[in-house]
Amino acid sequence: MAIKTRKISDWLSANGQAVTNASKATMEDAIRTDIGQLYDGVFIMFHRKSDNYPLAVRVSSWASYQTGGEIAEGVLLVEGGKHLVIAPTEASSAKWSSKPVSSSDTSGSVQISGVTTTSDRIAALNDFAGRANTTAIINGSTSSNVTNTEDYAAGFCNRYSRTNANGKGLTAGRWWLPSIGEMAMIWANFDKINYALSKINGATQLQTTWYWTSTQRSATGAWYLYLNDGGVFNYYKFSQTRVRPVSAFLN
Template identity: 85%
Template sequence: MAIKTRKISDWLSANGQAITNASKATMEDAIRADIGQLYDGVFIMFHRKIDNFPLAVRVNSWASYQNSGEVAEGVLLVEGGRHLVVAPTEGTDKKWSSKPVSSSDTSGSVQISGVTTTGDRMTALNDFAGRANTTAIINGSTSSNVTNTEAYAAGFCNKYARVNANGNGLTAGKWWLPSLAELVMIWANFDKINYALSKISGATQLQQNWYWSSTQISATTAWNLYLNDGNVSSSYKFRQGRVRPVSAFLY
């Protein structure tokens, strides 16, 4: 007896269904909609333009807000009793400070007081004082040891701003250079954050590269973190690296 075969498309058509083409992005969104719990703890933050009230919505809800003219200030990460807003864009080629100028010329280098300072890796990995660190780094800037302009990591973050149509939001002075522990939070949620960033108009993705932290080691060096493999490293402050400002769920 012969086996009868039938095209899947014909069978679907006969049953009132159809095969449709779908883009990779559409398929990813459909899958994520069914496994949304994997993205719990990650939101998109903005100040609502009608009353400048701070809100944070689930990533898959953001499109309608953005289409109505709302401006995303960042990706809100809530984890382990802490929260952190990750900026939609970042700085590149930023030095930590203007001194030292090289490994062979460390004259004029300054160990800035008020900044978490340690050569112990585990102590550094427990530093969540990014905001206080950044304030101290900015206040410690001098004409001979500059840290407070946009050319430098802390200065870039301090001057960063994201505002709505009314000019309200996370304005300059409300952002800081993340501490090493805060950078670890970003690394641990790298894919979640990048997915959220992909939904924000004009945002740039986190890179699998190294980023400056505000955690200091000495007069000449500070800690950084590689977001590809979690490598925690000591770097001279004259090195040029990436900087991703962070903030909080603030008015």
Template identity: 45%
Template sequence: MAIKKTKKLSAQTATTTVATGEKFAKVDANGKVTLIDLASLKTALLGGIDTRAILDNVFIMYHRKRDNYPVLSAPNAWKALQDAGEVADGVAVMDGGHLLVVAPTCSPGTLPWSSANIIGGGFSSTDRIGVISDFNGQNNTSSIISKSTSSAVTNTTAYAPGFCNAYSRVNANGEGLTAGKWWMPSVGEMLLIFANLRKINYCLSLISGAVLIADLWHWTSSEYNSSNGWYVTIGEGVISTNQKSALGKVRPVSAFTR
């Protein structure tokens, strides 16, 4: 009786990526081995699920260059628009009755809230639960900027409120969400970003020159008292306070506006 020999495979290197042209082996009910490429395998595994539905509440906003009209683009349609010369204002998120536009880029480094103790005059609370209800980042930032003095500076780009207030995104004609239309997000607005982080970062990955939102703590415009402000740690959803002189990341936000 013939003895069937088996071939022992050599040790294989594990990989987490698929290179162009590589295929996967599949075996049918009769034991026949055939190959399938990555795109076809994805289609088969998803079984007709419309993956666009996962991104139903996020859009890429831009001011159309021909008439400066604000428009929301579905993520899958953005490449063609960008290739045609449109410039993204940012990622628009609709959630819980709020519509927030998240800037494509953030502060180049970390920034303090202010140069010294100051009451900004916006939303202030020592209650962690209460501060979650603050969605007034625009009013907060406007008030904080107006309170800036030579001894307690907030209104220059070296400080979080001033950086957000001076932020600008323009289209090919120099129009769009220009300086003065952006603000430092409140705690509630930062939590909206946290709740949609993966989807926002996916949209940011489609925008030329955009920077993904890092899993770090970010300043908000919500105040605790004269010496401390609230921050949100994006990676974990931690809501806490720090001295206004502390250095944190800053991501401007805006609204769907002309």
């Protein structure tokens, strides 16, 4: 027996209703909003050694790739139309910059231009410009205010590198110090990211402690986030705390 079908518009018309331009537009807007989130989730990213092509696979599938000699470059987090690749390892202790040297000696402190700078916590949380921030921090490094070596947060991230057996992948210069908004994404997905990291050989899991961000507060301070309860605070740039580089799903 054949199955009879009817157009939705015909059914609505038969029941005293109609598809209007207004409802059509509303439906299209809703679909566009949702479609960017259809693939939200956590994956493991790598550049395939056979052709250096970037791929991201489900965490449950990673073991076979790793056994085959593939090297994970990081955990790919996709959320609400944004994405980050979280590095498998981190710096356990780094300063934001060399100035100020202490809370009692803030002479020579520098507010680096081109970096998102705010004293407002809400405005700071809306900063997702980590890559641009890091570039500005690196470019703003001077002999009297150092930011670009591995001893400092942005410098460590800028020099970070993860590659496949051919030396291809997310090389130095492709990583950055996450902004406070980007770090908040990591905090919100803490358990899922750590589960993915647990499947990567040699990876270091995220810690429930403070992490630097590239969002600046002033000449003397920058913002950091507590990956235990999501606390957002600012502190002196000479403070030593953890640093986790991030990148993008790049060729």
